[in-house]
Amino acid sequence: MSARGLLCLGLLASGCASIQKERGHAEVAALVEERLGRKTRWNQGTPEDAEVARHLDTLLMEDLTSDRAVEVALLNNPSLQSTYEDLGVSQADMVQAGLISNPSLSGSIGFPIAGVGVSEHEFSLVQEFMDIFTLPLRKRVATEQFMADTLRVAHEALATAAEVRKTYSEVQARQQLVELRRMVLTAAEAAADLATRQREAGNITELDLASERASAEEARLDLAQEELSLVEDREHLNRLLGLWGPRTQWKVSEQLPALPSQEASLERLESLAIRQRLDIDAARKQASLLWNALELARSTRYFGRVEVGVHTHRDADGPRLFGPTLTLELPIFDQRQALIAKLEAQHRQGERRLMELSINARSEVRAARARLLSLRMMAERYQRVVLPLREKVVEQAQLQYNGMQLGLYALLAAKREQVEAYRSYIEAVRDYWMARAELERLVGGRLPGQTTQPSPPETQPDHGQPRDGGTETPHEHGPQ
Amino acid sequence: MLATAGATLAGGALLLRGATAQAQSDVPGARKPREGSAADTGRRYARQDWQAPGVPGRDYRPVVVPNGTKLPWKAVDGVKVFHLVAEEVEHEFAPGLKAFCWGYNGQVHGPTIEVVEGDRVRFYVTNRLPAATTVHWHGILLPNGMDGVGGLNQKAIAPGETFRYEFTVRQSGMGMYHSHHDEMTQMALGMAGLFVIHPRRPVGPRIDRDFAILLHEWRIDVGTRRPNPNEMTDFNVLTMNAKAFPGTEPLVVRKGERVRIRLGNLSATDHHPIHLHGYQFRITETDGGRLAESAQWPETTVLVPVGSTRTIEFVADEPGDWAMHCHMTHHLMNQMGHEFPNMIGVKPGGLDAKVRTLLPGYMTMGQTGMGEMVDMGMAVPANSIPMMGGKGKHDTITMGGMFTVLKVRERLDGYGDPGWYENPPGTLAVAASTDELRRDGIDVSTTPAAEPGSPDGTRRG
Numbered sequence: 001m002s003a004r005g006l007l008c009l010g011l012l013a014s015g016c017a018s019i020q021k022e023r024g025h026a027e028v029a030a031l032v033e034e035r036l037g038r039k040t041r042w043n044q045g046t047p048e049d050a051e052v053a054r055h056l057d058t059l060l061m062e063d064l065t066s067d068r069a070v071e072v073a074l075l076n077n078p079s080l081q082s083t084y085e086d087l088g089v090s091q092a093d094m095v096q097a098g099l100i101s102n103p104s105l106s107g108s109i110g111f112p113i114a115g116v117g118v119s120e121h122e123f124s125l126v127q128e129f130m131d132i133f134t135l136p137l138r139k140r141v142a143t144e145q146f147m148a149d150t151l152r153v154a155h156e157a158l159a160t161a162a163e164v165r166k167t168y169s170e171v172q173a174r175q176q177l178v179e180l181r182r183m184v185l186t187a188a189e190a191a192a193d194l195a196t197r198q199r200e201a202g203n204i205t206e207l208d209l210a211s212e213r214a215s216a217e218e219a220r221l222d223l224a225q226e227e228l229s230l231v232e233d234r235e236h237l238n239r240l241l242g243l244w245g246p247r248t249q250w251k252v253s254e255q256l257p258a259l260p261s262q263e264a265s266l267e268r269l270e271s272l273a274i275r276q277r278l279d280i281d282a283a284r285k286q287a288s289l290l291w292n293a294l295e296l297a298r299s300t301r302y303f304g305r306v307e308v309g310v311h312t313h314r315d316a317d318g319p320r321l322f323g324p325t326l327t328l329e330l331p332i333f334d335q336r337q338a339l340i341a342k343l344e345a346q347h348r349q350g351e352r353r354l355m356e357l358s359i360n361a362r363s364e365v366r367a368a369r370a371r372l373l374s375l376r377m378m379a380e381r382y383q384r385v386v387l388p389l390r391e392k393v394v395e396q397a398q399l400q401y402n403g404m405q406l407g408l409y410a411l412l413a414a415k416r417e418q419v420e421a422y423r424s425y426i427e428a429v430r431d432y433w434m435a436r437a438e439l440e441r442l443v444g445g446r447l448p449g450q451t452t453q454p455s456p457p458e459t460q461p462d463h464g465q466p467r468d469g470g471t472e473t474p475h476e477h478g479p480q
Numbered sequence: 481m482l483a484t485a486g487a488t489l490a491g492g493a494l495l496l497r498g499a500t501a502q503a504q505s506d507v508p509g510a511r512k513p514r515e516g517s518a519a520d521t522g523r524r525y526a527r528q529d530w531q532a533p534g535v536p537g538r539d540y541r542p543v544v545v546p547n548g549t550k551l552p553w554k555a556v557d558g559v560k561v562f563h564l565v566a567e568e569v570e571h572e573f574a575p576g577l578k579a580f581c582w583g584y585n586g587q588v589h590g591p592t593i594e595v596v597e598g599d600r601v602r603f604y605v606t607n608r609l610p611a612a613t614t615v616h617w618h619g620i621l622l623p624n625g626m627d628g629v630g631g632l633n634q635k636a637i638a639p640g641e642t643f644r645y646e647f648t649v650r651q652s653g654m655g656m657y658h659s660h661h662d663e664m665t666q667m668a669l670g671m672a673g674l675f676v677i678h679p680r681r682p683v684g685p686r687i688d689r690d691f692a693i694l695l696h697e698w699r700i701d702v703g704t705r706r707p708n709p710n711e712m713t714d715f716n717v718l719t720m721n722a723k724a725f726p727g728t729e730p731l732v733v734r735k736g737e738r739v740r741i742r743l744g745n746l747s748a749t750d751h752h753p754i755h756l757h758g759y760q761f762r763i764t765e766t767d768g769g770r771l772a773e774s775a776q777w778p779e780t781t782v783l784v785p786v787g788s789t790r791t792i793e794f795v796a797d798e799p800g801d802w803a804m805h806c807h808m809t810h811h812l813m814n815q816m817g818h819e820f821p822n823m824i825g826v827k828p829g830g831l832d833a834k835v836r837t838l839l840p841g842y843m844t845m846g847q848t849g850m851g852e853m854v855d856m857g858m859a860v861p862a863n864s865i866p867m868m869g870g871k872g873k874h875d876t877i878t879m880g881g882m883f884t885v886l887k888v889r890e891r892l893d894g895y896g897d898p899g900w901y902e903n904p905p906g907t908l909a910v911a912a913s914t915d916e917l918r919r920d921g922i923d924v925s926t927t928p929a930a931e932p933g934s935p936d937g938t939r940r941g
Contacts, residue, residue, distance in 0.1 A: 412835070
């Protein structure tokens with residue numbers, strides 16, 4: 001083999017030989033940014049990490065929004081960071097695939113035992129030759145594998161983002177639910193207060209007083225339960241954001257946003273899911289790389305090992321000999337039929353998985369959209385009908401109270417029911433946003449037609465302005 | 481077949497008029513009051529069948545029906561012919577409270593029927609209600625088939641039908657009329673009226689002012705627009721001639737006039753002890769007829785039981801504005817809130833502030849009773865009236881419901897409301913002056929000691 005040939009070989013080898021640390025993650029970051037508008041980062045202990053940490057602190061210092069929470073998670077979620085390491089493993093495999101097997105140098109020296117003659121030596125340099133032909137295909141398979149892994153990692157990042165959004169909505173709603181529970185407690189305390197005063201005046205039985213006080217205590221315990229739920233929801237978000245220590249002091253002061261004005265069409269969502277979902281893309285790549293692996297196996301089925309080399313030999317008394325060597329494996333018994341069959345099966349398996357995933361994705365999108373529409377209907381029904389009705393009930397109860405038809409107990413009961421209706425409404429809005437995050441995950445990115453965040457809806461019962469004398473015309477229920 | 485039989489048995493005589501009407505004397509019980517019955521006043525007429533229609537002014541002094549109307553009639557061949565139309569009526573109980581009731585001829589209650597003993601009366605009753613109805617002539621002596629009990633005495637008058645009732649009035653005094661078909665519903669919705677019968681010839685001292693009042697009770701929940709006929713006991717609108725105070729018209733009388741007040745009670749369950757201030761009166765009639773003078777007790781309160789009438793008489797010799805009302809205290813309230821907790825003596829303290837964080841319009845009420853509510857002017861539900869309160873001359877009158885005022889004046893310009901009474905100097909209760917208190921040795925800072933109830937307890941100055 002000429003020197004030129006060796007050089008060629010060397011270059012070929014070095015072309016794939018280096019490991020680039022950021023390789024893969026850049027693609028992940030691009031994929032995620034394309035879909036969420038937020039960057040991910042793989043912390044690898046570089047000086048830039050400190051900058052990221054500072055950025056993180058800035059993000060957490062300000063009021064935490066849904067988008068900021070997603071950004072923090074993409075930068076800091078520990079599970080995501082460990083998933084990023086998969087890229088390193090995958091990339092190593094890819095580099096490995098691009099490496100030509102090393103040439104083997106063998107030598108032997110034979111010494112005359114009887115002391116007669118000279119020693120005999122033989123050297124050979126042998127290179128596995130088939131590699132050179134299969135290398136591009138192998139590289140392609142490995143690259144595809146790497147790409148599939150990249151997609152999978154990006155998919156994980158998107159799933160994490162969806163989870164963050166859901167949990168964020170939960171925290172947001174829970175804060176409001178706690179506030180409402182507090183109002184229920186205030187109402188129950190007022191009733192118990194009245195009962196105490198009535199009892200002091202000698203107007204009610206001890207039984208009535210005890211009942212009112214018991215109700216107030218129950219309201220207090222309900223509030224404690226709700227507050228615990230808030231802590232739990234916050235901690236769930238802390239885990240997703242990978243936070244501990246002082247960084248857990250973030251605040252959410254925004255209320256749940258109002259529902260967006262319209263929903264994207266179903267057809268559009270299904271095709272969007274098939275087009276942009278990364279796990280489907282990964283499955284597609286997986287099927288294709290299995291096909292390439294199969295091709296590789298098929299195209300080399302009749303080739304055994306081919307080793308080409310040079311050897312030099314010097315007999316004890318003969319001249320020095322120099323010449324090429326060729327070793328050919330004879331594919332008589334093993335024609336890779338087993339490997340090919342396995343790869344064929346795996347390829348079919350991959351195709352079917354892709355099919356399954358696509359069907360499931362469409363179905364999941366349909367189900368999630370149905371849930372979304374249903375929750376939208378509920379939330380809107382609450383907002384447009386139930387809440388105004390509850391407000392009217394309170395207003396009319398107040399008028400009946402003014403006419404001394406109802407007592408404070410009945411009036412407070414009306415208020416409590418109004419607050420409960422607000423609770424149900426907030427739960428519906430929360431569930432809507434959680435369903436929306438889920439739908440986003442299922443279509444593999446933000447939903448079409450989404451613009452800026454809509455203004456927050458009224459998610460607190462009207463504390464109201466003091467009404468002078470009151471009017472009996474009901475107020476239109478509108479934002480405060 | 482049935483119709484023929486009916487006509488023969490009950491209506492046969494009634495279909496005949498003029499001279500042939502003499503035939504009715506053959507109908508048992510149709511000719512004269514039964515011997516010894518309450519309607520048998522002991523007087524006898526030469527002609528025991530019906531007489532020429534009694535005419536107001538000549539044969540009787542018409543009654544005054546405060547807030548009410550009278551049923552017009554025309555004489556047809558010597559018979560007084562009336563037409564009652566049963567129909568739905570929107571009625572105002574007091575300013576601020578209107579409801580859809582059932583009544584007659586656009587009135588609630590129905591117009592007062594006023595006839596004279598011996599009149600032959602014929603009532604056409606047209607039913608414009610969505611349900612069948614009848615008219616029962618309460619306390620009136622008449623042939624059985626005219627008594628108006630649906631199913632028992634007649635077939636009920638179906639919507640759109642007109643029935644005829646006809647009989648000769650053979651008594652004097654006060655009766656009433658009301659539906660007797662599904663009467664719980666129909667009376668609860670207002671289908672009732674007064675039936676005044678003057679004697680053919682005057683009985684007792686001459687009466688100058690003759691008032692007729694029908695007492696009734698209703699359940700109209702605050703903010704609703706129809707009486708609830710399902711209510712059995714818990715009534716909240718108590719009326720005189722279907723008006724609750726401050727919707728009641730006063731009874732106006734000139735000083736020295738002899739006054740008669742006829743009270744009928746068609747409440748569902750409540751008797752009404754009607755108390756008149758300023759006078760003693762005598763009960764001169766019950767719904768059975770005139771009482772013997774020896775049986776007329778002096779009273780200041782007359783109990784008018786459910787389904788009964790009572791007539792009282794007195795001479796209005798003391799001028800002034802005199803209250804006349806049911807003495808059952810909750811009958812002196814409009815649309816009482818029975819769900820309101822007992823707040824008397826409750827000290828609100830910080831309660832108001834606490835509740836206002838939830839309900840900005842809240843104010844604790846009722847700690848000293850309900851009187852304060854009248855003047856607070858807080859918004860109340862539409863179509864409702866305050867539980868109590870009407871303007872009086874000196875202050876708010878903390879009453880409602882079955883309350884009216886007898887206004888006795890020296891001089892009157894007609895019988896319209898003469899306004900509030902001007903109390904002559906020295907005849908009005910006023911705040912005591914310090915000088916007076918000192919003069920009479922009254923120390924308002926102490927509670928006077930109670931004396932033992934023994935006969936030898938000495939009085940200290």
